[in-house]
Amino acid sequence: MTKEPNVGITNYHSALKLSDFDIVLSEQSPLPELTSDLSAFITDESKLLMDAAKDLESRLKKLCKVLTAEYKIKYPMRYKFKVKKSKGLPKITWYRLILHHYPDEELEEKEVSNAVLRRFSNAMSWEIPLYLHLLDELEKLDQRVIRMTTLTKAVKELSKAIEKYNT
Known part of the structure; x- marks a missing residue:
């Protein structure tokens, strides 16, 4: 039988x-x-979006390191997100951290959706405003990613049509 998680700071009182x-x-x-400049535009915009996502991820990791040192706890937060590259654009995945104590300490990262995360069934009260803020900020990023995905598909279709027209 698995034991419930021992993750997160329960006595955090700062804002x-x-x-x-x-x-x-x-x-x-x-x-x-010019349509010939679209692919360079897509590449530049994709790099900006990826850099913004990685920057936000690194700031959250930095907060975790500070909290780890201050509270002497290995895993100060119950949720984290990871940024992966998907077709050149950032893909954000949220994970719930679960620490098992049988026979050795083992950390499990269980993927959760934004909808599950918004319910905060396992978040501490001090974490909730942070996660809500992060979700809202990542939604701004996601809207730009959706637009870039749509543009990328349109450019590919246009390129195929031009190629077909020229042959």
Whole structure:
């Protein structure tokens, strides 16, 4: 039988500065006038989105390191997210951390959806505002990712049509 998690700080009483976890996204550049410049635009925009996601992930990891040192707990937060690259664009995956104590200490990362995360069944009260803020900030990123995905598909279809027309 598995034991419930021993993860998270239960006695945290400070207030987190949520603005430290705002995603850094520059305004989207206007689309180029020439179709030949679209692929370079997509590459540049994809790199900006990936950098913004990785930056936010690293700031959360930095907070975890600070809390780990301050409270002398190995896993200070119950949830984390990871940024992976999917077709050149960031893909965010949230995980719930579960620490099992049989025979050796073992950390399990269980993938959760944004909807499950918003219910906070296993989050501490001090973590909830942080997770809500992160979810909102990542939603801004996701909207840009969706637009870039749509543009990428359209450019591929346009390229195929031009190629077909020229042959």
